Amino acid sequence: MRVNFTVNGRPQEADDVWEGESLLYVLRERLGLPGSKNACEQGECGSCTVRLDGVPVCSCLVAAGQAEGREVVTVEGLADYARQRSWGAAPGAPLDSPSGEGTDSLTGEGAELAPIQQAFIDAGAVQCGFCTPGLLVAADEMLEHNPDPSDADIREALSGNLCRCTGYEKIMDAVRLAAARQSEGV
């Protein structure tokens, strides 16, 4: 079957999609967006987290056909999404590449990093990196509606994302850092 939906602000069409196929598979294998990771395919690890009409979900558990006509944001589009948000545009509204010359809103190629991405790097929250895309999408969404999270809020918001490397402390640091920078407006 054919599925039409919006990914990172751009209309996309996927063809020959098998009816039982997941959104994750379509993103990775048909649209060439391998940022969302496939680790468990059963909702346990969160490494496939994307936003579906603004809501964080495990893309491995969304049937591709269920995404028909809807808006998806993946880690590749996170920087643009965050930039739009800071400009006060309605989240999820189609973007016409605000990232300027030489950048690609769909793949994130050439774009500046989102604040949450920069914070993960600065705090040393990335080791093997497999969990990182899902954590970034989940953490960014939390900071969108909870700019001043407690540690308990952060743990709760990230409770669906597993990391086998870091022991989570650096991830906590990164999210605290992003929150602090966001409130200082840097």
Next chain:
Amino acid sequence: MDFLRPASWEEALAAKAAHPTAVPIAGGTDVMVEINFDHRRPDHLLDLGRVAELGEWEVGEESVRLGASVPYSRIMEHLRAELPGLALASHTVASPQIRNRGGVGGNLGTASPAGDAHPALLAAGAEVEAVSVRGTRLIPIDDFYTGVKRNALAPDELIRAVHVQKADGPQQYSKVGTRNAMVIAVCAFGLALHPETRTVRTGIGSAAPTPIRARIAEEFLNSALEEGGFWDNGKIVTPSVAKQFADLCAAACNPIDDVRGTASYRRHAVGVMARRTLTWTWESYRGARHTTEGAA
């Protein structure tokens, strides 16, 4: 495989009537796991995602008509006052990502003895609105679970909504697992005080082939509370009564040994949760009584 995408409730019912073996998919958090792991290859997937009313709820006089696809995260956020037991149970489900998709209709569809909505629904009192092209029937929640992962739905029926009694007193939900997030219940316990009818209702998860109520324990507690005038005098429930209630709840279980826990551990834990949830809810009932009296 065919992917059916009804745009309305009527179309969904017609599709289910035409293809009774079609597998409805709402949040997909049960269905997609089965498909990803090749445990299920239905001829038809019936996507309910475009039927808007399934994601809505109406708060009535007596009950909340909760659309089958309302995700857990919305129940936690919007229905905490009306459905405190279900809101607490919803919060124990999996993770934010799963709670953003999964809902009570899917939990009832799967009818796993470990489903977290079930003890809360049993304790609160609920009816399942099952609809087909033939018409609508309200299935009392006590009659809904018919076996391990089996329910009372006919092949052509879909769940439109669950009618859950609005809380008229404190409710609690307790769940045993190895961590706070992403845990399938080793066992779980829901308890609701119903001061208007002066009754207590229970719901037990993961401790029998289906979710169950501890009816004998409820009857015992109802008469003990009545005889002692507890609903009026607001005294602390006598420890011996609480213990007897806990023992009867444990006795209501018919658990198995599995990877998550042994039968005897489950029985023990259900007793502990029964006593605790009774204490918590009763304390809050007494507190509310004092506040009302103080205000009068």
